Amino acid sequence: MDREAQRRLDEVRKGRTALENNAIDELIAGRVSRREFIRYATVIGFSMPVLAVVLEACATGTTTTTSGSIKKGGRLNVGHQTPAGAMDPILTNDLGRLTIIGQCGEYLCWSDSNLHLRPVLATSWTPNSAGTEWTFKIRQGVKYNDGSTTMTVDDVVATFQRLADPTTKGNNALSNFKGVLSPSGVSKVDSQTVKFTLDSANGNFPYLVSSDNYNAIILPASYNGGWDKTFIGTGPWKLKDYVVNDHVSLDKNPSYWDPNNQPYLDGLDFKFYASEPSAILAFQAGSLDVYTQFSVANGLSLLTDANTTVIDIPSAAHRQVHLRVDKPPFNDKLVRQAMGLAIDRPTIITGLWNGKAQLANDHPLFKMYPSSDTSVAQRALDITKAKSLMAQAGKSSGVDVTLYTEQVQEIPQLAALLVSAGAQVGIRITLNITDSGTYYDKYWLDSPMGITDYGHRGVPNTFLSAPLLSTGTWNAAHFANTTYDGYYNDYVKAVDLTGQKAASGKIEQLLLDETPLVIPYNYDHLVAVKKKVAGVEATGMGHVNFRLAGITS
Amino acid sequence: MLRFLARRTALALVTLWVLSVIIFLASHALPGDVGKRILGPFADPRAVVTLDHSLGVDRPLLVQYLSWIGGFVHGDLGMSLSFHVPVSELLLRGLGNSAKLAAVAFVIVVPLSIFGGIVAALRRGRLLDRVITVGGLSATAMPEFVTSIVLILVFSVTLKVLPISVQVPADADPLTQIYHLILPSLPLVLVLFGYIARITRAGMIEALESDYTRTAVLKGLPWRTVVIRHVLRNALMPTIAVVATQTGYLIGGLVVIETMFNYQGIGQLLYTAVSQKDFPLIQAGVMTVGIVYLGATLLADISYSLLNPRIRLAGRE
Numbered sequence A: 001m002d003r004e005a006q007r008r009l010d011e012v013r014k015g016r017t018a019l020e021n022n023a024i025d026e027l028i029a030g031r032v033s034r035r036e037f038i039r040y041a042t043v044i045g046f047s048m049p050v051l052a053v054v055l056e057a058c059a060t061g062t063t064t065t066t067s068g069s070i071k072k073g074g075r076l077n078v079g080h081q082t083p084a085g086a087m088d089p090i091l092t093n094d095l096g097r098l099t100i101i102g103q104c105g106e107y108l109c110w111s112d113s114n115l116h117l118r119p120v121l122a123t124s125w126t127p128n129s130a131g132t133e134w135t136f137k138i139r140q141g142v143k144y145n146d147g148s149t150t151m152t153v154d155d156v157v158a159t160f161q162r163l164a165d166p167t168t169k170g171n172n173a174l175s176n177f178k179g180v181l182s183p184s185g186v187s188k189v190d191s192q193t194v195k196f197t198l199d200s201a202n203g204n205f206p207y208l209v210s211s212d213n214y215n216a217i218i219l220p221a222s223y224n225g226g227w228d229k230t231f232i233g234t235g236p237w238k239l240k241d242y243v244v245n246d247h248v249s250l251d252k253n254p255s256y257w258d259p260n261n262q263p264y265l266d267g268l269d270f271k272f273y274a275s276e277p278s279a280i281l282a283f284q285a286g287s288l289d290v291y292t293q294f295s296v297a298n299g300l301s302l303l304t305d306a307n308t309t310v311i312d313i314p315s316a317a318h319r320q321v322h323l324r325v326d327k328p329p330f331n332d333k334l335v336r337q338a339m340g341l342a343i344d345r346p347t348i349i350t351g352l353w354n355g356k357a358q359l360a361n362d363h364p365l366f367k368m369y370p371s372s373d374t375s376v377a378q379r380a381l382d383i384t385k386a387k388s389l390m391a392q393a394g395k396s397s398g399v400d401v402t403l404y405t406e407q408v409q410e411i412p413q414l415a416a417l418l419v420s421a422g423a424q425v426g427i428r429i430t431l432n433i434t435d436s437g438t439y440y441d442k443y444w445l446d447s448p449m450g451i452t453d454y455g456h457r458g459v460p461n462t463f464l465s466a467p468l469l470s471t472g473t474w475n476a477a478h479f480a481n482t483t484y485d486g487y488y489n490d491y492v493k494a495v496d497l498t499g500q501k502a503a504s505g506k507i508e509q510l511l512l513d514e515t516p517l518v519i520p521y522n523y524d525h526l527v528a529v530k531k532k533v534a535g536v537e538a539t540g541m542g543h544v545n546f547r548l549a550g551i552t553s
Numbered sequence B: 001m002l003r004f005l006a007r008r009t010a011l012a013l014v015t016l017w018v019l020s021v022i023i024f025l026a027s028h029a030l031p032g033d034v035g036k037r038i039l040g041p042f043a044d045p046r047a048v049v050t051l052d053h054s055l056g057v058d059r060p061l062l063v064q065y066l067s068w069i070g071g072f073v074h075g076d077l078g079m080s081l082s083f084h085v086p087v088s089e090l091l092l093r094g095l096g097n098s099a100k101l102a103a104v105a106f107v108i109v110v111p112l113s114i115f116g117g118i119v120a121a122l123r124r125g126r127l128l129d130r131v132i133t134v135g136g137l138s139a140t141a142m143p144e145f146v147t148s149i150v151l152i153l154v155f156s157v158t159l160k161v162l163p164i165s166v167q168v169p170a171d172a173d174p175l176t177q178i179y180h181l182i183l184p185s186l187p188l189v190l191v192l193f194g195y196i197a198r199i200t201r202a203g204m205i206e207a208l209e210s211d212y213t214r215t216a217v218l219k220g221l222p223w224r225t226v227v228i229r230h231v232l233r234n235a236l237m238p239t240i241a242v243v244a245t246q247t248g249y250l251i252g253g254l255v256v257i258e259t260m261f262n263y264q265g266i267g268q269l270l271y272t273a274v275s276q277k278d279f280p281l282i283q284a285g286v287m288t289v290g291i292v293y294l295g296a297t298l299l300a301d302i303s304y305s306l307l308n309p310r311i312r313l314a315g316r317e
Helices: A005-016 A018-029 A034-043 A048-057 A093-105 A153-163 A278-282 A296-303 A333-343 A345-353 A385-394 A412-426 A436-443 A460-463 A480-493 A497-514 B001-029 B034-039 B045-055 B060-071 B087-124 B126-143 B144-156 B174-208 B211-218 B223-235 B237-252 B255-258 B264-274 B279-307 B309-316
Strands: A075-079 A107-112 A117-118 A122-127 A133-137 A184-189 A192-198 A236-242 A247-252 A266-274 A308-313 A319-321 A357-359 A399-406 A425-434 A449-454 A522-524 A524-528 A550-552
Touching: A018 A034, A034 A048, A034 A117, A048 A236, A075 A093, A075 A278, A093 A236, A117 A122, A122 A480, A133 A153, A153 A184, A153 A192, A184 A247, A266 A278, A278 A296, A278 B144, A278 B255, A296 A308, A296 A345, A296 A524, A319 A412, A319 A522, A333 A385, A333 A412, A333 A425, A333 A497, A345 A357, A345 A412, A345 A522, A385 A412, A399 A412, A399 A436, A412 A425, A412 A449, A425 A436, A436 B034, A460 A480, A480 A497, A480 B144, B001 B060, B001 B279, B034 B045, B034 B264, B060 B279, B087 B126, B087 B174, B087 B223, B087 B237, B087 B255, B087 B264, B087 B279, B126 B174, B144 B174, B144 B255, B174 B223, B174 B237, B174 B255, B211 B223, B223 B237, B237 B264, B237 B279, B264 B279
Parallel strands: A075 A266, A399 A425, A399 A449
Antiparallel strands: A107 A117, A122 A133, A133 A192, A184 A192, A236 A247, A247 A266, A308 A524, A319 A449, A357 A522
8 A cells, every 4th residue: 555545544544433444454454355345334334435545545456347338218128027916115025026116216225236235315324333223314305206205314214113013014024123123213313314223233234224125115204005006216217007917117207316327218118927938938039128037947048148148146045955953864963964965066056057156055154245254164065974974873774854845946956956965875855846835834844854945135144043043933944053043143243344254154164063954056146138238237136227227329 | 598598597696606605715725824925935923913914814714705705796806915906907907818818719710620620521531631630639739838839939039920928008909909919829729729620520520421411412402502501500519519618718727828928817817816815816716707607608508509499498398
């Protein structure tokens, strides 16, 4: 670092909190990577100018992307999975609604494809030193897409009080806010500031009010249902026409608050598809310009199509294989470890995903999370060791187990591969594959072995709590380990990245040893875009941002 | 004739009532909790309980049935639990779309297959007969999703002569709408052609071999007159019954074709309703399909009785 850079950095550090200065120290010392620093700095609320000065001072190079020359006007035909229910931000739990609601609505902050938080309706945020209070500065002068109503701090307070309230009808945000935020914890400080006083410390709280939370678009304080009639929100698009189960057409919102980022397009026409193959055929036939998510299982041809750009976002989404620890045959951890060692992950990733997935290590700490401890050794195929573990467990003659799962995308093929893997070490697996509803209603939480589909999260808190804590509501493995529970609490309470990483390392080691879950891979989020279209931004969560998208000239 | 009609209508009403009980019990026998289906498997249990209560699905079954059937007979089909819109709005759109697709398919397949059956019967045992019967049977045996994909790949993706997008703007002219419906109706034509043509052929052969045809020929009537006046009138009666019974399939049973062509008909709507445990939508949807089916059967019975008075007379005995 040269003298001038050091001087500017010192200037910046004067106004920083202890937490922020600690993060800068970690970057300079090389204990966190540049990427990890950006991501963490955005969580604890570094403003963009400050972040730029710090990064410039410690710079080793920058990257930029261009999206070609986009002409103004025109509309895009977008293929999208059919929303699973009423178009209401509070009820939303699926990609079908998330992506649509995210066009017209906006969040306090945006979690991008690199898991960085960008300010949107909040301009900055800061925690107290314990991580129990988070203060958000709210953007001023923002209008809703009805063209007349102005967004206020009262709207932000009302939105989160509603989402933290167990009596709100059909409130799908409760699983995020349970034990974290109560309605009384949301308060207005002044006309520009909101304070969240948490039920317990949470170092990743900004993600819960970001685009990572399906339900957290800011709505008027007076909102009382009926979103599908208005599509009210502060986003760059407004409702033109909506037919349930069929399509939604959106027009550019002329009163969008950001003068520097007005949409190029006149509008978007979303066509809903219940079947992925039919959407892919429509995309190939030229009826669609964009298809918002496809799987390799159905869309292999798109990966090599000369007229298609595939946006490939590594995501934390994964298939979670639970091994029930309180019943035979997986009540012996040696048998569980043997199952983990019998899986040839690189081959599965190549065969099922054509390489569009990342190796996972039987714990839900996705490698792209800055808080993950990537120094923990990757579990790899080792049949000899697996057989030895089975012998040690007194199971040389093998064990029998039924694997329950759902008929979704490549999951049945993964199940078949697990059957082959298990057979090599004496774990004889019988498959019971049902529709998703039956699986989740009957088998998910009461089966010796199962495969469950987990979507992306910008931070691992949910993955680490609900399926793994002794009190976890999605604990299909029936894993109850007080040491783990303690490590989890350490992780959640840590506001600094060093503390989070330390807890992560212990969690990863413990889960590898105990193996209540086998997680072979994290799969990428794939979006298909015609070559003539540029500027489409996608995230692992499933958001597709068309604000700066358009047709190239 | 009026007595015949009254008796058939009364029977249809009883059938509908039995159907209402069966579909109500069957839909409630579907596994899982409604609130959980709507909010997803990962929803907080408190949210599920609150939603179940607000939807009224935690009431006793008898109370729910009486509430639903009472509304149904008064024309109130209730609100969709999943989509929060009136069921009637969803059903009318789905029914309208299915009717359009069925109409286009009918207009193509009925004359084509009857003509094919007549030609096959008149050329019985010859090459043309074998081509029609074996070809028709092969087409019928092919699963709809296979024929749908092949047709899409050939006509939409490769040749680009027919649009894959079935939904056209509501204000599009009828010709444009029909143009968009040709491709999804082709798999239906393939499924039904062999079946209807074989029934027509069998009826024709039976009529051609009957005494009254022999008498008509012997009394010196031209062959064309014999076929049109005497053979066809009798030969088409089984065909009418078959065509009528296919109406229910064409209106409510096209889930595969509707899914492949992303067509928002009543079949796909019902499939979605079942997967979501959307009771009001399932029940009203099945009842609607039942009414259409019974209506078509009643029309077939009337046509049949007009063509063959013995049917009416038999009913009096």
